[in-house]
Amino acid sequence: MKRISSAVLCGLLLLAATAQAAEVRDVRFWRAPDHSRVVFDLSGPVEHELITLDSPDRLVIDIQASTLGSDTSKLEFANSPITRLRHAEKPNGALRLVFDLSNAVQVRSFLLAASGDLHDRLVVDFLDKGESTGASASPSKSAPKVVKSLENSSHRDVVIAIDAGHGGEDPGAIGPGRVREKDVVYKIALRLKERFERKKGYRVVMIRDGDYYVGLAKRRDLARKAQADFFVSIHADAFTNPSANGSSVYALSKRGATSASARILAQRENEADLVGGVSLSDKDQVLAGVLTDLSMTATLDASLSVGSQLLGEMGKISRLHSKRVEQAGFAVLKSPDIPSLLVETGFISNPHESSKLKTASYQAQMAQAIYEGIDRYFRESPPPDTYFAAVKRGDISPARGSTPTGGAREYIIANGDTLSGIAHRYNVPLRDLQRHNQLSGSDIRVGQKIQIPAS
CATH class of the missing domain: 3.10.350.10 (LysM domain)
Known part of the structure; x- marks a missing residue:
């Protein structure tokens, strides 16, 4: 039996350890209104440890049996407590990452396992002052940004919550020429906001007011916190067959999907949290028993009514993929007290529709169509304490430039x-x-x- 020298044995052990080590392939930074997020793309599952230090303030992350395969020198951490990222490899094979901070912060971290085309990821959130350190994505303690208000009026505004789908870590669907869904729908959302701002009687809340990801449950929570009268989520679908085309409108279903395409789309959209970097360990407390409540029936009826109006307007500028309001179990629509719709503005995977969706003129047309559908509903069926209800009753005259109700x-x-x-x-x-x-x-x-x- 041959003996193996200690030097050779150490070399073999080192090679084995290196072969099993995970690699940090990329590091990305996102800034959201209530936190800063750093995402590490990994070649495989890892174990990690967080250590907070003061004098000066730092966050240390030790990732076991890992190496850094990405250049972090060009990372920028604007408008965040992070001033610099340093790294070193420890003798035990761990990768040490050190975040220099401008002030003490609260942090949370979680691992997302590889799923489909997604690799393993380590997500670290640096929470702004006053935010929770729980692992789940909790609602912001500050109200969403209000972009319009009416002053000196005894009649309240109709509150519209506009949700641009995906964002940040989650690009959504990718079209020809690397056109990203998150970019297209955000531009449409901004144009829709601007259109509502020009009409007296509306107040707009942007659920996502920048390029960052918001968890599906949190999107509902932000709309509820703003006491929204209506919630519209804007998307641009993709399909394996590039010839698929047309716009669609979706509402929640308490039972099953109204079509196979609605079921597939809902499943894909409901998995967005896995892409966006949100811990799914929390349970959905919002809907516990709610779907059997009678209030949900009225909410769904209103959603379907608005959806019919939307289809009528969208059909003027786009082929309709479905001429009825489809229904499926979309997580983002599961607000028991807020009428909610998901609008698919077109198939970004279709070369012709993708080329239209990325143009400012078509984005404006689509925003106008969505506005017209929602506006008509609230002029015809306004909440009783609103400006539009007062106009409809004849208590006040409509503002100049407004379309008289009826x-x-x-x-x-x-x-x-x-x-x-x-x-x-x-x-x-x-x-x-x-x-x-x-x-x-x-x-x-x-x-x-x-x-x-x-x-």
């Missing part, structure tokens, strides 16, 4: 429209629609303009 409006016939379907969509008797437009029958043509009488 007035007739123009509609352009789109492909697939029927006169009876339009009458049902706008809650107008078919005979009234025919009489108002001097139509003897139900024949209509694409591009024809008709007037929708007051319901």
Whole structure:
């Protein structure tokens, strides 16, 4: 039996340890309103330890049996307590990362296991003062940014919560030319916000006001904290077949999905927290027993009514992938007391639609269509204590430039429209629609303009 020298044995052990070591392949930084997030992309699962030090303030992270394979010298930590990131390899094979801080912070960390195309990740959050250190993504203690208010008015505003899907660590779907869903829908959301700001009687809350990720449950919580009257989540779908096209509107389903595509989309959107870097260890306390509550029925009815209005407007500028409001179990829509819709503005995986979605003109058209659908609903069915309810009762006159509640409006016939379907969509008797437009029958043509009488 041959003896192995100690030097050779040490070398073999070192090679074995190196072969099993995980590599930190990339380091990314994101700034959110209530915390700063650092994400480490890993080649495999790791164990880590956090150590906080003072005089000066630092956070030390030891990642066991790991090496750093990324250049961190160009990382910038603007508007955060992090001033610098240093690293060193310890004799025991651990990777030590040191964050120099401008002040003491609270931190939380969690590991996300590899899933699908996603690698293992270590997520570290540096919480702003007053935030919780729990592992789960908790609601912000400060209200979302309000971008409009009405002063000196005894009638409250209708509050619209606008949610741009994905963000930060989660790019969403990727289209031709690396067009990212998170960028497109955020621009549409900003244009939608600007459109509501021009109309007296609305107050807008942006759920995501920058390039960072917000957990699905937290998006609902922010809307609830703002006491929103309506929640709209904006997305741009993708499919394996690039020929798939068209816009869609989705509401929550208490039972099952209304179609296979709705079920697949809901499953994909509900997994966004795995991409965005949110711990899923917490249980959804919001919906415990809520879906059987009678209030949910009224909320869903309102959601479906707004959805029908949206489809009518979106059909004027885009082919509709589905001509009805589809339903599925979207986590972001599960607010029992806030009517909520998810709008798929188009298939970003379709080259033609992707090229349109990234243009400012089409983004403005889509925002206008979404605005028109929501605005019509709240002018026709306003909450009783709002400015729009006072206008409808005749207590006050509408602001200059506003469309009087109940007035007739123009509609352009789109492909697939029927006169009876339009009458049902706008809650107008078919005979009234025919009489108002001097139509003897139900024949209509694409591009024809008709007037929708007051319901």
